[in-house]
Amino acid sequence: MALAADQEPTSPRPVVEVAVGVLINGAGAVLLGQRPDGKPYAGYWEFPGGKVEFGETLFAALSRELQEEIDVCIDQAEEFMVLEHDYPHAYVRLHICLVKSWQGQPRGLENQALGWLNIKDIDRLSIAGFDPVLPATLPILEKLKNLEVF
Ligand SMILES: Nc1nc2c([nH]c(=O)n2[C@@H]2O[C@H](COP(=O)(O)OP(=O)(O)OP(=O)(O)O)[C@@H](O)[C@H]2O)c(=O)[nH]1
Numbered sequence: 150m151a152l153a154a155d156q157e158p159t160s161p162r163p164v165v166e167v168a169v170g171v172l173i174n175g176a177g178a179v180l181l182g183q184r185p186d187g188k189p190y191a192g193y194w195e196f197p198g199g200k201v202e203f204g205e206t207l208f209a210a211l212s213r214e215l216q217e218e219i220d221v222c223i224d225q226a227e228e229f230m231v232l233e234h235d236y237p238h239a240y241v242r243l244h245i246c247l248v249k250s251w252q253g254q255p256r257g258l259e260n261q262a263l264g265w266l267n268i269k270d271i272d273r274l275s276i277a278g279f280d281p282v283l284p285a286t287l288p289i290l291e292k293l294k295n296l297e298v299f
């Protein structure tokens with residue numbers, strides 16, 4: 150039996166693969182950036198990173214995005230977690246990597262503010278000046294609370 154138009158199964162939304170980098174410094178702080186004007190969720194804090202391009206490895210995408218956004222060249226990256234989130238503008242799959250070694254001093258190449266958040270202050274985001282944070286970035290911060298950095 151044919152389905153009525155309003156019962157048709159909806160086609161799955163395309164998944165946008167995203168490479169996200171959590172830079173951790175020697176003081177146990179992680180680098181956040183504020184999304185620039187013109188992007189969805191402008192003004193929200195996030196970890197640097199962006200969409201994986203066709204044919205690119207995760208590491209290549211992460212290296213490129215961090216070079217483009219914060220002007221650093223990463224030496225290594227280790228997988229930390231993968232999570233998916235359904236935004237109104239896109240269904241995203243975030244591949245989050247920890248980065249403990251890089252060359253250069255991070256600076257916002259897209260006119261975005263950058264800031265270091267000590268892992269000890271993750272429960273005080275507002276006081277620390279990192280409010281609001283992207284919805285799908287919150288579970289990353291939650292998991293970072295349990296990280297043994299040193
Ligand atoms: N970079 C980054 N993206 C995140 C995080 N959390 C999160 O939900 N996203 C989502 O991942 C998606 C892609 O990230 P993006 O907007 O940085 O992509 P991009 O740098 O390639 O931007 P562009 O398309 O303007 O070139 C966005 O829908 C964004 O909302 C995060 O912590 N970091």
Ligand SMILES: [Mg+2]
Binds near residue numbers: 197199200218
């Ligand atoms: Mg980006």
